[in-house]
Amino acid sequence: MPSVNNTHRIPTTDLDTPPRLLLGPGPSNAHPRVLRALSNRQVGHLDPAFLAIMGEVQELLRYAWQTDNPVTVPVSGTGSAAMEAAVANTVERGDSVVIGVNGYFGERLVDMATRYGAEVHRLDRAWGEAFSFDEISEAVERHKPRVLLLVHAETSTGARQPLEGVSELCREHDCLLLIDTVTSLGGVPLFLDEWGVDVAYSGTQKCLSCPPGLGPLTLGPRAVERLAARKTKVPNWYLDMSLVGQYWGKERTYHHTAPINMNYGLREALRLVAEEGLEARWERHARNARLLWDGLGEMGLACHVDEAIRLPSLTTIRVPDGVDAAAVSRELMARYNIEMAGGLGELKGKVWRVGLMGFNSREENVRLLLSALAEVL
Amino acid sequence: MPSVNNTHRIPTTDLDTPPRLLLGPGPSNAHPRVLRALSNRQVGHLDPAFLAIMGEVQELLRYAWQTDNPVTVPVSGTGSAAMEAAVANTVERGDSVVIGVNGYFGERLVDMATRYGAEVHRLDRAWGEAFSFDEISEAVERHKPRVLLLVHAETSTGARQPLEGVSELCREHDCLLLIDTVTSLGGVPLFLDEWGVDVAYSGTQKCLSCPPGLGPLTLGPRAVERLAARKTKVPNWYLDMSLVGQYWGKERTYHHTAPINMNYGLREALRLVAEEGLEARWERHARNARLLWDGLGEMGLACHVDEAIRLPSLTTIRVPDGVDAAAVSRELMARYNIEMAGGLGELKGKVWRVGLMGFNSREENVRLLLSALAEVL
Numbered sequence: 001m002p003s004v005n006n007t008h009r010i011p012t013t014d015l016d017t018p019p020r021l022l023l024g025p026g027p028s029n030a031h032p033r034v035l036r037a038l039s040n041r042q043v044g045h046l047d048p049a050f051l052a053i054m055g056e057v058q059e060l061l062r063y064a065w066q067t068d069n070p071v072t073v074p075v076s077g078t079g080s081a082a083m084e085a086a087v088a089n090t091v092e093r094g095d096s097v098v099i100g101v102n103g104y105f106g107e108r109l110v111d112m113a114t115r116y117g118a119e120v121h122r123l124d125r126a127w128g129e130a131f132s133f134d135e136i137s138e139a140v141e142r143h144k145p146r147v148l149l150l151v152h153a154e155t156s157t158g159a160r161q162p163l164e165g166v167s168e169l170c171r172e173h174d175c176l177l178l179i180d181t182v183t184s185l186g187g188v189p190l191f192l193d194e195w196g197v198d199v200a201y202s203g204t205q206k207c208l209s210c211p212p213g214l215g216p217l218t219l220g221p222r223a224v225e226r227l228a229a230r231k232t233k234v235p236n237w238y239l240d241m242s243l244v245g246q247y248w249g250k251e252r253t254y255h256h257t258a259p260i261n262m263n264y265g266l267r268e269a270l271r272l273v274a275e276e277g278l279e280a281r282w283e284r285h286a287r288n289a290r291l292l293w294d295g296l297g298e299m300g301l302a303c304h305v306d307e308a309i310r311l312p313s314l315t316t317i318r319v320p321d322g323v324d325a326a327a328v329s330r331e332l333m334a335r336y337n338i339e340m341a342g343g344l345g346e347l348k349g350k351v352w353r354v355g356l357m358g359f360n361s362r363e364e365n366v367r368l369l370l371s372a373l374a375e376v377l
Numbered sequence: 378m379p380s381v382n383n384t385h386r387i388p389t390t391d392l393d394t395p396p397r398l399l400l401g402p403g404p405s406n407a408h409p410r411v412l413r414a415l416s417n418r419q420v421g422h423l424d425p426a427f428l429a430i431m432g433e434v435q436e437l438l439r440y441a442w443q444t445d446n447p448v449t450v451p452v453s454g455t456g457s458a459a460m461e462a463a464v465a466n467t468v469e470r471g472d473s474v475v476i477g478v479n480g481y482f483g484e485r486l487v488d489m490a491t492r493y494g495a496e497v498h499r500l501d502r503a504w505g506e507a508f509s510f511d512e513i514s515e516a517v518e519r520h521k522p523r524v525l526l527l528v529h530a531e532t533s534t535g536a537r538q539p540l541e542g543v544s545e546l547c548r549e550h551d552c553l554l555l556i557d558t559v560t561s562l563g564g565v566p567l568f569l570d571e572w573g574v575d576v577a578y579s580g581t582q583k584c585l586s587c588p589p590g591l592g593p594l595t596l597g598p599r600a601v602e603r604l605a606a607r608k609t610k611v612p613n614w615y616l617d618m619s620l621v622g623q624y625w626g627k628e629r630t631y632h633h634t635a636p637i638n639m640n641y642g643l644r645e646a647l648r649l650v651a652e653e654g655l656e657a658r659w660e661r662h663a664r665n666a667r668l669l670w671d672g673l674g675e676m677g678l679a680c681h682v683d684e685a686i687r688l689p690s691l692t693t694i695r696v697p698d699g700v701d702a703a704a705v706s707r708e709l710m711a712r713y714n715i716e717m718a719g720g721l722g723e724l725k726g727k728v729w730r731v732g733l734m735g736f737n738s739r740e741e742n743v744r745l746l747l748s749a750l751a752e753v754l
Binding site for chain 1: 378379381382383384385386387389392394395396397399401403404406407412413414415416417418419420421422424426427430433436437439440443445453454455456457458461485488489492493566568570571580582588589590610611612613614615616631632633634635636637638639641642644645648651654655656710716721
């Protein structure tokens with residue numbers, strides 16, 4: 001046997017991280033009860049005790065999303081994995097798809113759908129705007145897509161995409177409606193079944209106040225049919241819902257080892273949603289966002305997104321002329337331990353992104369941020 | 378706005394799970410220090426404090442694997458995601474590959490490689506055996522593979538695949554050597570660089586004693602070259618190491634939000650490996666396995682795998698004639714809270730699988746298991 005090389009056996013200290021207030025686009029701070037749940041002792045991934053937990057997580061996800069979809073599961077990866085699962089399971093090589101691109105995550109959907117061989121038709125809009133029904137309708141009429149992909153809550157811009165009438169349009173054209181709810185689930189009204197959404201995905205680290213590491217995904221009956229009728233296997237083993245669904249469904253067939261402790265955390269996060277109730281939770285997010293927007297207005301700062309489609313969970317603030325956006329963020333972190341993010345892509349250097357999500361959507365955080373921002377500016 | 382449907386707002390109780398001793402093939406019990414680290418307060422995924430943690434995780438993974446590979450990262454999914462990342466990044470449509478199939482995870486590699494369009498050549502052996510150098514050499518000569526995929530530690534059988542001479546063979550044929558180290562990393566001698574391994578992956582929930590949820594992956598220089606020279610994009614966005622590698626590399630470009638708290642846990646698990654030292658850790662695994670094997674022998678129970686290639690981390694025990702394997706496992710759990718798994722595939726009903734991994738590889742666990750098994754049988 002060779003001798004062991006100790007080059008990479010570096011000295012380390014006990015874990016100690018600064019007490020950040022995470023007011024960027026996510027991760028937001030997990031609820032303390034969620035953090036405690038994470039360290040609960042483990043059981044196996046096929047233990048009856050864990051199967052019961054899985055069932056509870058699924059039920060509470062259905063509540064949070066307002067759906068009866070049997071196939072509602074936390075994908076064993078982050079929100080981006082759930083996004084890819086949504087695409088991989090519904091798109092087949094050569095399929096026409098229409099993707100609304102009005103921010104970073106629309107762009108990412110284009111990248112993913114392209115990798116899965118889709119014939120991608122982009123519907124473009126400036127970052128921070130939303131698509132009108134007529135624009136969507138015209139694109140669907142023209143391109144006859146198999147899937148229409150829209151970002152309900154654009155994490156890069158803070159814009160909400162209205163969905164009135166879209167589901168009827170999709171049904172007329174035998175097209176699935178797939179939406180990104182990463183920054184809306186648990187903070188912004190969502191009625192998947194009422195709205196006729198066929199596929200949705202999310203992350204745990206936004207309005208659910210759980211650390212990142214799981215990606216909720218739900219497939220409605222039309223999406224499940226589409227999956228069953230595929231001509232080819234899903235070209236992604238880990239995210240193949242025809243396999244994953246058997247572990248989370250009645251069969252309980254082993255596919256991969258679920259992230260046990262992360263599921264403990266998500267269960268606790270969803271219990272908090274159920275305890276508070278969706279109506280109260282949405283109202284709290286709206287109220288604290290209003291407080292932030294009013295405070296920003298008083299400071300002479302403008303929001304980038306029109307109020308009619310502005311997400312209460314994520315606000316983009318226009319950086320005033322002559323101000324160094326990155327320097328302000330650095331200062332907020334250095335002096336106040338507050339994380340406030342900058343813009344991505346088209347909005348880089350032009351906006352700051354402030355998240356008031358889940359546990360972090362509290363009046364004291366708004367007051368602190370406004371006061372700290374006034375000091376730094 | 379529609380009214381909220383409370384059908385799925387089910388009542389739940391505080392999380393409470395039975396005190397299982399996880400002596401199956403994984404997950405094994407996490408070390409208590411790891412469980413505590415999970416619930417540490419969060420920082421953002423681009424926070425300088427987190428970037429420092431990422432660097433430490435990478436260094437300590439290099440130590441555990443005995444490699445200098447710069448591209449050594451925990452994939453943001455379970456070990457199965459790391460397995461798929463290994464395949465997706467090295468295999469291109471039409472590539473000839475040779476896969477050693479002597480257990481469940483070899484079969485899974487075949488499924489994955491097929492989905493990525495490889496021309497798969499199987500090398501088959503009964504479950505529980507290993508391949509001889511001559512068999513491997515003959516297959517490589519005949520099929521001229523671009524990648525040779527072998528399972529170093531077969532979690533379904535407990536067999537270890539010797540690798541002497543294999544790397545030289547691969548280099549002669551411009552073929553990458555990719556190995557599964559899910560059940561060996563942190564418990565069984567591994568010298569990736571000495572052995573000339575180009576790609577390896579693992580899980581966190583076996584000999585590293587961290588909960589499932591991350592999948593360590595390492596790419597050597599020849600694999601990185603292969604990735605850079607691809608004719609097509611990796612057909613998997615989430616696991617594309619040319620993107621993920623930029624977040625974990627010098628660029629720190631955002632790709633997806635890393636599972637912050639799971640990385641806290643993995644860091645602590647790897648610190649425990651570094652504190653104990655690989656030599657002592659491997660010796661401890663060997664010593665406790667020997668104790669188990671001797672005890673089983675005294676009870677008249679036979680191990681399924683030949684001792685020369687038997688993994689100290691995972692033992693398959695032959696189920697005696699006339700004994701109901703599943704009933705024994707159920708009884709061990711009901712009476713003693715001990716999880717001991719059954720066989721998969723070819724070995725279903727024929728063996729039990731006992732893991733003595735990481736924190737769980739302790740003499741008291743061996744004594745308890747032997748005593749409980751004697752009672753139940």
